[in-house]
Amino acid sequence: MDRFVKSVNNMDATVLVPSRLRDMDLTDKAGRAPPANLSQTDLYSFYNMLNDVKNELLWGPSAAATSAVVPLTGALLRPPPKHTRQPSDDSLGSTGSTSDTDSDVDSVVTDRDGLEQSLHLAAAFRHHLQGLHAILHQLADSADYLACRYQEEVDASAL
Structure with missing residues (x-):
């Protein structure tokens, strides 16, 4: 995460x-191939996406990102149902030894x-x-490539 940031x-x-x-x-003059996730991508949009991902990673989802996710995870955002204590109709006395062993097994x-x-x-969790x-790691490689590619473009135009 630190390398990406x-x-x-x-x-x-x-x-x-x-x-x-x-x-x-997208391609540079040195002939280096861009990372696979940059092919057929608008560099400006990709630049903005990288900044958005970094901000979400550091500070949590933005209001716009949260509203986009709410329809998909609306069930997850509902508060859990409240539990209320109900009086028991069961007797407090023992009903036999078999029920005790059944509850132990349960x-x-x-x-x-x-x-x-x-x-x-x-x-x-480990898998994810x-x-x-x-x-x-892939996004960090892409950010590094984009920075190098931009610097090459600026250096070439300065000549």
Whole structure:
């Protein structure tokens, strides 16, 4: 994450006139191939997207990004239902030893299910975190390429 933020900050420091990106070719004169995610891309839009992603990563989603996501995740944003205590109709006395062992078995099964669910959540988190790292690495490479390409363009026009 740190490399991505540094790459985007470097890109911002290099690209002094972002609108100039609209007129730039993607390929450079040295023959280096652009990163795959930059092919067939408007450099100006990509520049803005990189800055937006960096800001969301550092400060959380913006109001515009949140409103775009709300229809998809509306169910996730609803407050959880409130639980109210209900008086029990069951007797407080023992109903037999078999029900006690049944409840013990149920609690062990519930604990095992909870552990399996926790392990599954941890594995899913690791999987998505690895994906996030891979994407941030690609975006950092793209920001570095865009900054170098812009600098080449500025240097060529200064001659």
